[in-house]
Amino acid sequence: MAHTPEQNFDRTPPNEAECAVARSRGAEVITVENLTKSFQGVNALNGVTLDVEAGTVLGVVGPSGAGKSTLARCVALLERPDSGAIRVDGTDITALDGSALRAARRQIGVVPQGDSLLRQRTAAGNIALPLESAGVPGPQRRSRVGELLDLVGLTDKAAAYPDQLSGGQRQRIAVARALAANPSVLLADEPTSALDPETTGSVLTVLDRARAELGVTVLVVTHDMGVVRKICDDVAVLEQGRVVEHGKVLDLVSDAGSRTSSALLPAVDLNPINESSYDRVADVVLVGFAAVGALLPEAAHRFGVELNIVGGGLTRLGETPVARFRLGLNGERSDSALEWIGEAGGAVQRSLKGPQGVAA
Numbered sequence: 001m002a003h004t005p006e007q008n009f010d011r012t013p014p015n016e017a018e019c020a021v022a023r024s025r026g027a028e029v030i031t032v033e034n035l036t037k038s039f040q041g042v043n044a045l046n047g048v049t050l051d052v053e054a055g056t057v058l059g060v061v062g063p064s065g066a067g068k069s070t071l072a073r074c075v076a077l078l079e080r081p082d083s084g085a086i087r088v089d090g091t092d093i094t095a096l097d098g099s100a101l102r103a104a105r106r107q108i109g110v111v112p113q114g115d116s117l118l119r120q121r122t123a124a125g126n127i128a129l130p131l132e133s134a135g136v137p138g139p140q141r142r143s144r145v146g147e148l149l150d151l152v153g154l155t156d157k158a159a160a161y162p163d164q165l166s167g168g169q170r171q172r173i174a175v176a177r178a179l180a181a182n183p184s185v186l187l188a189d190e191p192t193s194a195l196d197p198e199t200t201g202s203v204l205t206v207l208d209r210a211r212a213e214l215g216v217t218v219l220v221v222t223h224d225m226g227v228v229r230k231i232c233d234d235v236a237v238l239e240q241g242r243v244v245e246h247g248k249v250l251d252l253v254s255d256a257g258s259r260t261s262s263a264l265l266p267a268v269d270l271n272p273i274n275e276s277s278y279d280r281v282a283d284v285v286l287v288g289f290a291a292v293g294a295l296l297p298e299a300a301h302r303f304g305v306e307l308n309i310v311g312g313g314l315t316r317l318g319e320t321p322v323a324r325f326r327l328g329l330n331g332e333r334s335d336s337a338l339e340w341i342g343e344a345g346g347a348v349q350r351s352l353k354g355p356q357g358v359a360a
Ligand SMILES: Nc1ncnc2c1ncn2[C@@H]1O[C@H](COP(=O)(O)OP(=O)(O)OP(=O)(O)O)[C@@H](O)[C@H]1O
Pocket: 039, 040, 042, 043, 044, 062, 063, 064, 065, 066, 067, 068, 069, 070, 071, 223
């Protein structure tokens, strides 16, 4: 989907309803198929397949050397894969060259790893750079730079040089620069490494705003599950060049065996003494305000059982409250109560005491 610079510039940001339509359509903006890449005999990518829905934030996580940056660099067309396809808005970008390749590159904004701003240019000058390269006329350029400074909350720093900005502010300017040509995809490689928690929050807020206000699809490479916790809709876990887990964060946390649930949910400590006084003990994951607030009291009331939380806790994934609780139940209808919690949307993960197979 090639845009001239003017078309890019003139494209008005989609409103909330349009973004919602894009999301509900579930259109896959990036599809990676069986991607392989090796460097001097080392397999960095070993058959990676995944898709990213339009208007979502995907976190690519995994240990050092797993292939995260190589995947990001392939998607950004900075690296050519050995085999496989990468479709962006339906076009296999690995097959492009010449002007088609340049047009495809404009669809992908990149926030590179590390400090990437030009030292001799002001914040505004850095953001303007891709617009200058694309030949966008001065007045339009200035207006676009103003919008982007506003988006990243740094209007008052337009004339500041990178050395006069904090690490987090520099990163926010790098995000603004990556968004300048109005790409459909924003790719950020470790955007928060080396930042303190507070500054990290401000950079993540900017990435989230890019998705929410511009409808951009965001792919963020990170070793920090805190990034996934705060802004990611989906997560792909890479290990040794392969995707070992991929899906919606809120679905994966309901799966007891997933790496995502282990990393993001409160631990459930074993407390045999406490648990011995119950007929049934089970773990449950509850997602969303309604489930967290109402499901357990409702189950106790419906089935006339005593139901206590004996472990676990509550957390927040983005704006969504999520609980992993260990429950202790007493009463004849304890199994029915657990079954009902499962049917009502809770994920009852294992029956630690009593008959197995209560899972829903
Ligand atoms: N340009 C390169 N030349 C040689 N080997 C490379 C190159 N880029 C990556 N590799 C190798 O490919 C493998 C995957 O590296 P990659 O940087 O993609 O992993 P990563 O998951 O991003 O790691 P990190 O979290 O440490 O950045 C590693 O073994 C790495 O040494």
